[in-house]
Amino acid sequence: MDESDIELLKKQLSIARNEIKNLRQQICNLQHVHHKDVQKIRTMLQSFECESCKINSRPSVPNQKDNSYHVPTNDVISFNPIGVIKTLFPEKRAVPRQANVAAKLISRIEMDPTVFNNPEHSLEGLETFSHIWIIYHFHRNQVHLKAKVAPPRLGGERVGVFSTRSPHRPCPIGLSLVQLDRIEHAKIYFYGTDMVDNTPVLDIKPYIPQYDVPEKIVMQEFYCPREAPDGEENDELALAASTSTSGNSVSNVTVPNWVINGRNLNVAFNENAEQQMKELAVDKKSIADILKADPRSVYLRTKYGSQIYTFQLGENTVTCKFDDQNSIVSVLQVRKVVNLSDITTLSEDE
Known part of the structure; x- marks a missing residue:
């Protein structure tokens, strides 16, 4: 064994030691999260009420003249996933926060064959679009509901959860805009990934710039006498709506500086x-x-x-x-x- 081999072993040993240290830190973090989860469960058990108790303690429904807030009786909404997303991220660690961060990573949606007898029929025509919206469930999130969260770009400063794209939300629903690659039978391949592997899909919608780009545009050259049906928009019209930089285009899109200055x-x-x-x-x-x-x-x-x-x-x-x-x-x-x-x-x- 020469000196280069010894140096390589020393370097690998140093990396191993650092990884062990990092794992110890992660275990400490998990212990902290576990302690918070136990406390939350205890609190929930202490305040638990059976359904009959809830009905008896529920306030009476206000009359029509009363404008006070009333909680609907059916306060639980359930959805059945239409498929799952297969990605390269088996764990939440290092999953991109936005789909376009790692735009060259390819993932796929596998449609559930029990939703439709022929799931591939539900995808006919989708291949004519370049991008799609994916609506999905954050199924791996732990329940830590907070009105304020700390976005990474703010360095610890907290803002309201609804002014962020934090995955920790009262209703754990995700929305991502991705680039469509191809469709093979009941599988949709796309570029741009910010989901963990086996994420349940709730819905898929085509991206239409004419409707999805929030711009106030006065179009004279591309005037259309009627609104086109969904999926039949003119490509040139949509392109003009999304990319127009003429004097007739007035942008009304604003975002805070902390979002832009990352x-x-x-x-x-x-x-x-x-x-x-x-x-x-x-x-x-x-x-x-x-x-x-x-x-x-x-x-x-x-x-x-x-x-x-x-x-x-x-x-x-x-x-x-x-x-x-x-x-x-x-x-x-x-x-x-x-x-x-x-x-x-x-x-x-x-």
Whole structure:
């Protein structure tokens, strides 16, 4: 064993130690979350009422002249998913916060064959659109309802949950605009992913710029005497509505500065990671897109600062190191996920 091998082993040992430290920190975080969950369950049990008790204690319905607020009797709404989304993110860790952050990651929707006898029939005509809206359920979210949340870009400052796109909402429903790639039978392939694997899909709608782009536009050259039926809009008219920059177009779209002025980190790959990505045929740009947007939570970023960070992308685990002072994240290692069950089986065979 020469000196280069020894240095490589030392480097790998250092990475392993840092990962163990990071795992310990994550365990502490999980313990904190677990404690909060236990407290919440205790509170719910203490305030629990059976259905008959709720009916007896429910206030009388106000008359029509009374404008006071009244809670509807049917306060639970249930939906059956029409399918699931298959992505490269088995866990919530490092999932992009917006679909266009990692625009080259391809995912797919698998339609539930029990919803329609021929689910592929429900997708006929969808291939003529370039983008689609996906409405889905945040099924992996823990119940932590808060009126105010801390968006990552605000660095800990809290704002109302409905002024953010936080996944932690009273009704855990997600909405993403993605680019349609292709449709094969009852499967929809698309680019742009901000969902965890096996996310339940509630609905799919085509993206129509003529209606979905909030612009006040006076169109003289592209005047249309009647409103086109859904799905039959003229492409030139829709394009004009979404891209017009003439004097006849008056934008009424505003967003707060903290949404616009988000920072991007510089992403660097060491030689070891570069070689591993080539061997594993991993898309370098997708990893860079995920990391430059800083996938860490505000809690991790503020409490632990520069740190080793790992996440799973498909069948691979990415290990990187954040340097918050210089706004750099370095990718140290990209390796195939080790399946513990396979190791157990192998040892038994031996």
